[in-house]
Amino acid sequence: MAAEAHEALFWGCYTFPRGCTSKSCPCKAEYANGIRDRKRLDTAQPGARRAARARRGSAGNGKCGRCRADAGARHDAVRGCAGCDGGRSCSGAGSAGGARTGRDRGLPRGSSPGARENGRRAVQAGQRGRDCRARGTPAQGSGRIAMGIPPELPPEAGQNSAVETARQPLGVLLAPGHGWFRALRHAEFRFFWTGNFVSNIGSWMQNVAQGWLVLTLTNSPFWLGVVGFAQQVPALLFSLLGGVIADRAGRRKLLLTTQTTMMLLALLLAVLVSMEWATVGRIALIAFLAGTTMALNAPSYQAAVRDLVEREDTLNAIALNSIQFNMSRVVGPSLAGLAIAGLNIAACFYLNALSYVPLLFVLARTRFPQREERASNSMREDLVEGFRYVWTHRTILLLIGIVALVSMFGLPYLVMMPEFAKNVLQVGPRGLGYLMASAGFGALLGGIHLASRKAHHLRGPLVLASAVIFFAAIVLFCLCLQPLLCMVLLAVAGGAVVNSVATVNSLVQTLVPDEIRGRVLSMHTMAFLGFTPLGSLLVGSLAEWWGAPVALAASSGFALLLTAGIALAAKDVRGLQ
Template sequence: MSTGPGADSAPAPATHDTTPPTPKQSMFSSLRIRNYRLFFTGQVISNTGTWMQRIAQDWLVLTLTGSSAAVGVTTALQFLPMLLFGLYGGVLVDRLPKRPLLLFTQGAMGLTGLALAVLTLSGQVQVWHVYVTAFVLGLVTVVDNPARQTFVSEMVGPRQLANAVSLNSANFQSARLVGPAVAAVLISAVGSGYAFLINGLSFAAPIAGLLMMRMGELHKAPRAPRGKGQLREGLKYVAGRPDLIWPIVLVGFIGTFGFNFPIWLSAFADKVFDGGPGMYGTLNTLMAAGSLAGALLAARRGAGRLRLLVAAAAGFGILELVAAFAPSVWIFAVLMVLTGMFGLTVNVTANSYVQMATEPQMRGRVMALFMMVFTGGTPLGAPLLGWITDAYGARTGFAVGGAISLLAAVGVGLVLARVGGLKVKVDLRRGRKHIRFVPDEKRLTAAA
């Protein structure tokens, strides 16, 4: 039997959003904490390098092969280790001290960037080199992702956790504003190699930040002792919590089928709108602008809510469907801003909700499952959506991803409503909410 909230009694109805309200806070309140400030600064620099490498990597593969499916394979290989080993990464994170773990993973990620830079700048790079580098980076990410996610709570404590999770996303999206633009200039001027080089060197910043932290100011979480059955224990814990498992299922569908933007944006830039690497970088930058706005709004909201998660996921799917058939690059660009905002809202809301609803000693395993489902589905979705994009065109590929995301949002929303004893009420009268969830009195009476 799992322990903690919901273990000895039925879980609180998920769709009633019974999460206790967090104290009112400013948008940047977590940055008052020195350790988190050091972490945040280092991540801004390394995230900028990471986005430069992502753009350069996708464009290099497209240049070497001329295939959107090959871009999908690269993306798939980078996330395949998370699908295969993600849960084991969570077990390690729950057992080991997170700061030394992050020093190792951040250094290893820097070395992968430097290796790809040497191959590219020497003129020896081949597409299989990119595949291998992407896979190795994915292996490191298996531990790095849950370690970074859970280390946030040790730096800021529970009261600031939701704010810090949102600021982490704002950090990542701020870097996404700069990274693609710089990468596009570098690719056009001197090639992809220098983007890889800058990314490799950028990891010196987070390593320095980790080394400068004051250990006495960390809110150290209890570590799980070594023992058998810890992986199974984590899965059982989530399986017994409908308020955790269904948000994870939803982000799994969104991550697998809705977040294949390297495939779609490179195809739209190259084949639909006849642009080049500059347009690809610009489209990524516009998505980042929307994502940054979504992250900052989330930072003000505080704790995530399941109703917001489902609504944002539905809006995300609708926007992808509309963007797939945008008649001009300008309309497509505006829709990418909105898509970025809604996609980031899905990610941040689910992330903060799951972290805050999970006990600290289980958080590494639960967040590893979260990341495994969210990014580990990419090895399945990316090649499939890449093939559809190659065979039937960029518009069809994008529309398929949006349709699946929308159906997943509707399906999970209805399941959560049923779990929470709610039903859908449609009211078409003027001035009323046309669709809303209300208590299902018959069902609640029967359950009692």
């Protein structure tokens, strides 16, 4: 029976000049293989082709019998035809009126008995699909089930496999709202993403110019470490407070306040440099105030990303946020190097102040969703509750610990980069911009890799492997004296650190309940940004005695061994999907 039904359905496809119009029809291959038997089958069944053509005309839709039956089987098996209005609007099998009998089936009067029998069986398969809709049960023996092929179930939302993604056209993957950029279909997130991209370009220009300014004034890697410590230590001191505020206050109001403050601080530094009033102490003070503002801003910023998209798009939104941040790491340092060489250092600070304007405009128009009211506790109780949650969930604790290792022993390479550019590689301010841009380019590729991944697929191993690769790349960078090879190693390090830290962020976003997410994210922020100043001060102090390459290689090598040990011992982290 199955073979005869297959033959009848095959001829329904074969009568099309180019096969069935269904893109996924399996009969296309059979059409090509069956051409050589066409003459013999035409002779044996003179009415077969006319009967199949008539069946095609009566069934409509430009699809073969198999595809119509397949569609009905999948539709009925998955959804039970609950939304078909009694079969009137169903697009599944049999919707074209397969219940007709005799001459009403569209079989020509001159058809052979064999062809009429084959056609009758094909129509009966469609009728069974209609009957199942009335009963609310899957069709028995129709479509793929009739041919011994299990029905294809659709993937869950946001869970497309890597193979399915790879098969999509590049234009679809790159289109907003689809594929790699599917989170951009949310308008609020799309504007938020664009405004932050422009602002981050200015921020990276200021980071590069600030380091070059300090090195120009002091010619000391130690003072680079001191200013880096002043800018980053507020993340260690105030990130937890920022997390509590993120869970208690309106995120829109907090973001507007912090972004406006950072714009004014950038403008103040620009004026000081222009008037030649800038000193290391004043630069360190402004860096501390900017770091404090950023520490209060970061938890609300991260939580806002989750608020502006649907849950299934969270990982993609985080990956896209990483992409825009790292695109700014490519553009900002490159522009800073050109501005320092062609204009002056103050131009970078003025441009950074100007870059906040689009983001402030977007935040003023963005409406964040209302959150559920919760019991009002003191800030101390909220902090204790956040610490207790992380401490009692070993997996979350280990993930945040890995981020702390990356921050303290690896990320100080960014603070030491002016020293490498000026005194180790001797490439000047323009070369500094290219070195920083190389790290940003690698981070950009890492963000694209995250955006193209399945939403929940081996995230634990990715965190561990990426951290190991990051530390290894930094050690090799410290041993290298070729600028081009250094740029390649920095690109590898940038991509690895994004894959590790952003994946930890996505795990925290999805594993932690909403009512405590801001506080746990503040601990992630504290680990990522708060331990960097300690590492910067440590590496800067050692660099005064050992030199920057040896000091940075020693710290990254130590973290490499610790991370490898965690990877071998932490089975719960390795098993995270």
